[in-house]
Amino acid sequence: MKIDRRWMKGVLLATAGIFFITGLVTAKFWNKPKKDKPKDDKVDTSKLAADFKATDVTSGKKITLSAYKGKVVVLNFWATWCPPCVGEIPDLIKLNKTYGDKLVVLGASVDNGPDVAKDFVKKNKVDFPVFMADSAMQKAYGGIPSIPTTFIINANGEIVEKIVGGNKYDVFVKKVKPYLTENIVPTPPTPDKPDTDAKSKYDFKGQDVINGKNVSLSDYKGKPVIVNFFATWCGPCVSEIPGFVNLQKKYDGKIQFIGLSVDDESGVVKKFIKNKGINFPVIMSKSEIESAYGGVSSIPVTVILDGKGNLIEKIVGGISESVMESKIKKAIK
Numbered sequence: 001m002k003i004d005r006r007w008m009k010g011v012l013l014a015t016a017g018i019f020f021i022t023g024l025v026t027a028k029f030w031n032k033p034k035k036d037k038p039k040d041d042k043v044d045t046s047k048l049a050a051d052f053k054a055t056d057v058t059s060g061k062k063i064t065l066s067a068y069k070g071k072v073v074v075l076n077f078w079a080t081w082c083p084p085c086v087g088e089i090p091d092l093i094k095l096n097k098t099y100g101d102k103l104v105v106l107g108a109s110v111d112n113g114p115d116v117a118k119d120f121v122k123k124n125k126v127d128f129p130v131f132m133a134d135s136a137m138q139k140a141y142g143g144i145p146s147i148p149t150t151f152i153i154n155a156n157g158e159i160v161e162k163i164v165g166g167n168k169y170d171v172f173v174k175k176v177k178p179y180l181t182e183n184i185v186p187t188p189p190t191p192d193k194p195d196t197d198a199k200s201k202y203d204f205k206g207q208d209v210i211n212g213k214n215v216s217l218s219d220y221k222g223k224p225v226i227v228n229f230f231a232t233w234c235g236p237c238v239s240e241i242p243g244f245v246n247l248q249k250k251y252d253g254k255i256q257f258i259g260l261s262v263d264d265e266s267g268v269v270k271k272f273i274k275n276k277g278i279n280f281p282v283i284m285s286k287s288e289i290e291s292a293y294g295g296v297s298s299i300p301v302t303v304i305l306d307g308k309g310n311l312i313e314k315i316v317g318g319i320s321e322s323v324m325e326s327k328i329k330k331a332i333k
Helices: 005-030 034-041 083-098 114-123 135-140 169-180 198-202 235-250 266-276 287-292 321-331
Strands: 053-055 062-064 072-078 103-109 130-132 149-153 159-164 205-207 214-216 225-230 256-261 282-284 301-305 311-316
Touching (some): 053 130, 072 083, 083 103, 083 169, 159 169, 205 282, 225 235, 235 256, 235 321, 266 282, 301 321
Parallel strands (some): 072 103, 225 256
Antiparallel strands (some): 053 062, 072 149, 149 159, 205 214, 225 301
């Protein structure tokens, strides 16, 4: 039988095309191209991980990165349809159980909806928080072109490693162990030396969320001011507010608290102020104000300024009423 060469050539080309397309799809979803790997492995360890707010797919509880300050965080981007992701879930569960006092695993699902992730969590008895990673969160972490992708974040909230691809329990242990014994640095910035132009450096203007009156740092010249960057959805922020209210009342006339909300909507903040009985001015924060204070990449952030507007201390993370009171006493001496 005589074979039609043109027909045979067409079949071969079509077959080759199918294999080529299949290879591209597989590479896109599971494996990052080799030429990009060195870039992924080099992580700026001085970079604070972006805070986020999300909802646990099982319990419905709010989840923020800042709520886990003081612990090592293993942030894992994954999906139920990704075999390498599913393969490492038992190892992450074991890691979370073994080092649960110093570490927490957070599962950031890139599935199309929470229902499929919720079913997976229940079926596989996943005991760590799992939530949906929206596009904004993925972008905040440099984009997630392939999964699984895991970030190791130390107790100070700094990204210390980025891992692309699936791993086993022993590898995860090796990666996190160096950071489990690190000291927590609650006040990373070194206090500025007093200078004559500090007022212009830290001064700001805004409108009180409740009464609409203008508020500025210079309004309180001559007394220490405590500037608190917070959000209504941030657990550690909400926890320290009652202490600030008590201290404002106790030291009224000697010190002044000012709240700067990083929330998106002033209406939400207004309700929060009324519910919590906040007795000090609260304004909506702006990027230029945050930049003047050295950046606010995680919250809460509390800054103590002296009567001349010079920075005394910058505190990253929640603070108790007793500790804040001791700092106030030093500031008013």
